[in-house]
Amino acid sequence: MNKYLISGNSVIAEAAIRAGCQCYFGYPITPQNELTEYMALHLSRKEGCTFIQAESEISAINMVYGASIAGARAMTSSSSPGISLKQEGISYLAACELPAVIVNMMRGGPGLGSISASQSDYFQATRGGGHGDYRTIVLSPASGQELADLTQRAFDLADNYRTPVIILGDGMLGQMMEPVEFHKEAPENLSTKSWALKGAKDRPSKIIKTFTSNPNELEEINWRLFRKYRLIEREEVDYETYMVEDAELIVIAYGIAARIAKGAIKKARAHNLKVGMLRPITLWPFPFKKIQEISKRVQYFFVFEMNMGQMIEDVQLALEGNGEISFYGRPGGVIPTPSEVFRILSRQYYQKGLNR
Amino acid sequence: MLIKTIFSGFGGQGVLSMGYNLSRAGMLEGKMTTYLPSYGAEVRGGTANCTVAISDEEIASPVASSPEFIIVMNQPSFIRFQNLLQSGGVFLVNSSLVNIETTRGDIEVVEVPATQLAEELGNTKVANMVMLGAFVKKSNLISIKTLIEGIKETLGKTKPALVDINKKALNTGYNLF
Numbered sequence: 001m002n003k004y005l006i007s008g009n010s011v012i013a014e015a016a017i018r019a020g021c022q023c024y025f026g027y028p029i030t031p032q033n034e035l036t037e038y039m040a041l042h043l044s045r046k047e048g049c050t051f052i053q054a055e056s057e058i059s060a061i062n063m064v065y066g067a068s069i070a071g072a073r074a075m076t077s078s079s080s081p082g083i084s085l086k087q088e089g090i091s092y093l094a095a096c097e098l099p100a101v102i103v104n105m106m107r108g109g110p111g112l113g114s115i116s117a118s119q120s121d122y123f124q125a126t127r128g129g130g131h132g133d134y135r136t137i138v139l140s141p142a143s144g145q146e147l148a149d150l151t152q153r154a155f156d157l158a159d160n161y162r163t164p165v166i167i168l169g170d171g172m173l174g175q176m177m178e179p180v181e182f183h184k185e186a187p188e189n190l191s192t193k194s195w196a197l198k199g200a201k202d203r204p205s206k207i208i209k210t211f212t213s214n215p216n217e218l219e220e221i222n223w224r225l226f227r228k229y230r231l232i233e234r235e236e237v238d239y240e241t242y243m244v245e246d247a248e249l250i251v252i253a254y255g256i257a258a259r260i261a262k263g264a265i266k267k268a269r270a271h272n273l274k275v276g277m278l279r280p281i282t283l284w285p286f287p288f289k290k291i292q293e294i295s296k297r298v299q300y301f302f303v304f305e306m307n308m309g310q311m312i313e314d315v316q317l318a319l320e321g322n323g324e325i326s327f328y329g330r331p332g333g334v335i336p337t338p339s340e341v342f343r344i345l346s347r348q349y350y351q352k353g354l355n356r
Numbered sequence: 357m358l359i360k361t362i363f364s365g366f367g368g369q370g371v372l373s374m375g376y377n378l379s380r381a382g383m384l385e386g387k388m389t390t391y392l393p394s395y396g397a398e399v400r401g402g403t404a405n406c407t408v409a410i411s412d413e414e415i416a417s418p419v420a421s422s423p424e425f426i427i428v429m430n431q432p433s434f435i436r437f438q439n440l441l442q443s444g445g446v447f448l449v450n451s452s453l454v455n456i457e458t459t460r461g462d463i464e465v466v467e468v469p470a471t472q473l474a475e476e477l478g479n480t481k482v483a484n485m486v487m488l489g490a491f492v493k494k495s496n497l498i499s500i501k502t503l504i505e506g507i508k509e510t511l512g513k514t515k516p517a518l519v520d521i522n523k524k525a526l527n528t529g530y531n532l533f
Contacts, residue, residue, distance in 0.1 A: 005380045005391065176418050177376070177391040179383040263417035339421035 003181055008147050009034035009174040012103055012167065015151035016075055017043055020187045021101070023050045023074040025063040029082045030115040031171035032105035036077065057082040061089030061102070068098040069208055071196030073155055077103035079171065080121050081112055083129075090164050091130030094225070095210040099158035101151070102136075103167045105174040108333025116333030117171035119257060122310035125168050126284040133222055135229050137165040137236065138283040140254040144178030150281075152184060159191070161232055168283060170306070172256050172335060238281040239290055243269065247276030248354040250294055251345070252315055253304040254280050256335075261304050263338025264345055273349050275302075283311070291318035300352055301325045304341060306334075324352075357412045359497055360420035364405035364437055365429025365450070370484030374427070375406035378488065380510065381503040382410040390418035403432055410497055425495055427487055429470070431456065438463075448491055450483065466494060473528055482525035489529025500530050 006014070013035045016024070024043050026036040036053065044051035050067070054060035060076045067074035078086065083104045093100050106121050108114035125138045137157050139150045147169065154165040197208060212218050242262060244250060253261040258279040268275040278294065280287050295301075301323055303312040308331050315325055328344045330336045349355060361378070365371040372393050379391035393406040407420045422442035428434045429450045441447055443462045452471035468490045474483035485507075492500050504523050511519050 003383055005376070005383050005389075172392070172418075175393055177379065177393075178418075179389060260417045260419060263419075266416055335419055337419050337421035338417045 003179040005177050005179055006144075007034050007175055007177050008144055008169065009105065010038045011144050011147040011180050012077070012151050012169075013038035013042070014182060015148040016101070016155070017046065018182055018184055019152045019155040020073050020190050021075050021155065022048065022072040023064070023067040025052050025054050025060040025067075025074070025076050027054050027057045027060050027078065027082060029057075029079045031107060031117070031174050032077050032079050032103065034174065035103065035105070057085035058089065061086035061093075064100050064102075065089055065093055065096075065098065068093065068100050069096070069197050071193040071198060073099070073101075073159070073190065075101040075103065075155075077105070079105045079107045080109050080118070081107075083121065083124070087124075087130035089130075090136065091128070091132050091134065092210050093164045094128070094130075094134035094136065095132065095221070096208050097162040097225070097228075098164070098208070099155075099162050100164045101154045101158055101167065102164055103169065106168065106170040108331070114333040115171065117173070117256060117306065117335060118331070118333045119170060119255060119306040120310070120331060121168065122283065122305070122307060125166050126286070126314070129166075134225055135232075135284055137161070137163060137232060137285075138168050139165065140168050140281055140283050141173065142255050142258050142279065142281075144173075144176070144180045146281075147173065148180050148182055157236065159193075161228060162195075163228065163232075168255065170256050171333075233285040236282060237285045237287050237289070239287040240279040240281060241290075242277040242279065244276035244278065244294060244298075246274050247298060248274040249276075249300045249302055249345070249349055249352075250298050251275060251277040251302045251304055252280070252291070252311070253277065254283060254311065257304055257306050260336055260338055261341055264341035267338060267342040268345055268349070271346065273346060273355070275345060275349065280311075286314045286318070288314070288318040291315060292320075292322075295319055295323045299323055300348075300354065302345060302348060303327045305329045306336070307331050358409065358415065359411070359425070359495065360407060360409045360423040361425040361427065361491070361495070362405055362407050362420055362423050362437060362440070363427045363429075364403065364433035365427075365484075367402050367404040369404075369429045370481065371404045371429060372406050374484045374488045374491075375408045377503060377507055377510070378491075378498070379408045379410070381498045381506045382408075384502050384506055385498055387411065387498075388413060388415050390415050392418040403430075403436070405433065405437075425491065427491060428454065429484070429487065430454065434458075446494055448487060448494065450487060452483075466490065468529065468532065470529070474525060477521065477524055477528060479521055479525075482521055485522050485525035486529040489526040490532050491529075492526075493530045493533050500526060
């Protein structure tokens with residue numbers, strides 16, 4: 001068993017290389033620079049692979065666009081302000097049905113914000129982000145090991161569904177080190193992509209484009225995307241439950257906030273408060289059904305995010321008015337502690353009379 | 357068992373290296389561990405700190421609300437962190453560079469003249485390892501043997517010449533008590 005103690009950013013880079021990532025394009029921004037640095041050191045030395053530090057985030061995402069059209073496993077990474085710049089490219093990738101992996105190690109916003117960890121890009125990531133009627137698969141890791149496993153999954157999902165996949169981490173996951181095992185070695189041969197454009201010698205020409213002046217044709221493209229999104233919603237929902245069996249109060253949190261909440265729940269359990277947690281691993285597709293199922297037994301929900309309340313809207317949609325939701329959030333890159341969340345949790349618990 | 361420790365000091369004192377090596381030794385002993393470096397717009401000579409958690413079971417949060425141990429390598433860190441330590445916690449102080457006393461009566465203060473001892477060993481840069489050795493003795497979290505083996509692995513590849521002085525420094529701190 002080979003375990004490594006390395007930063008979350010480096011974990012993503014190593015896992016991407018092992019997943020057969022052939023092209024990485026990036027532009028520096030804190031707190032995800034170790035990812036670009038790792039790629040510069042390791043991917044650039046691999047035969048047949050390309051590392052480019054682009055002149056801007058916009059160039060980087062468009063390089064991904066080009067590499068993906070040619071059939072390569074391609075990725076880029078950035079942090080919140082940089083991800084905003086990439087949105088046009090992501091919209092084009094979605095329209096052309098091209099696979100790509102985009103990593104967002106979120107920092108405090110809006111604007112240039114701060115370099116500290118935050119979760120303020122939930123809306124942007126789960127609602128498409130750019131213009132047009134599209135969605136991206138959004139994966140939310142909460143540990144070093146999950147960064148490795150979900151990076152691998154991101155590349156597979158992107159290829160299987162021909163769609164951009166967002167890995168939505170945060171500055172703290174990126175900087176933190178935990179022991180990580182890498183399960184998979186880089187595949188020898190990735191399956192060939194028959195749709196890729198690699199030169200039209202001996203075959204009729206193919207076109208991959210986003211523009212059509214015929215609204216009916218565009219409607220058909222949108223229908224095709226919609227059918228694909230429906231399939232993803234049915235097949236790819238993932239979540240973790242923690243001590244929900246006897247819980248009277250369910251915390252819903254994702255990513256690093258879920259880690260902090262877990263610490264708070266352990267404290268709550270030590271005080272005999274029946275608190276559990278649902279942690280969405282896929283933020284889109286969101287585990288609506290699982291929340292509905294839990295709400296048949298549990299009345300009280302507590303949403304905890306490192307923003308002013310974004311995922312809470314999906315929880316509201318899931319509950320359809322059944323169940324009562326309270327919220328606690330810290331915006332701007334402030335990292336709450338488990339004790340702080342426990343304090344709020346236990347107050348809620350007693351106020352609602354759940355101890356009786 | 358879940359023990360959280362904060363290491364703090366000037367940037368350049370090897371504060372992050374102490375935390376990294378402790379965390380890695382924990383991993384080598386099959387324990388769960390997290391290592392969280394502070395990440396601000398830091399400058400050389402500014403303050404640096406990191407948090408290490410070591411546990412038998414899955415670690416929920418890598419953040420320390422009230423750590424069991426705090427190591428301060430300089431005076432600004434002493435002032436910043438003394439009130440964070442939990443009641444009954446252990447406060448390891450680099451007494452070569454700190455000349456104030458704590459106002460708290462509910463904590464154990466351990467004074468380690470780390471910088472001075474490192475100077476006597478011939479290299480002030482290993483003050484962090486002297487302190488880490490003292491911490492390992494006081495905390496009994498991991499064995500000093502694992503720590504030394506781990507440092508041989510991490511340093512051995514890039515700076516093999518420094519293994520010996522680091523080992524000496526660790527043992528010096530470890531044998532203080």
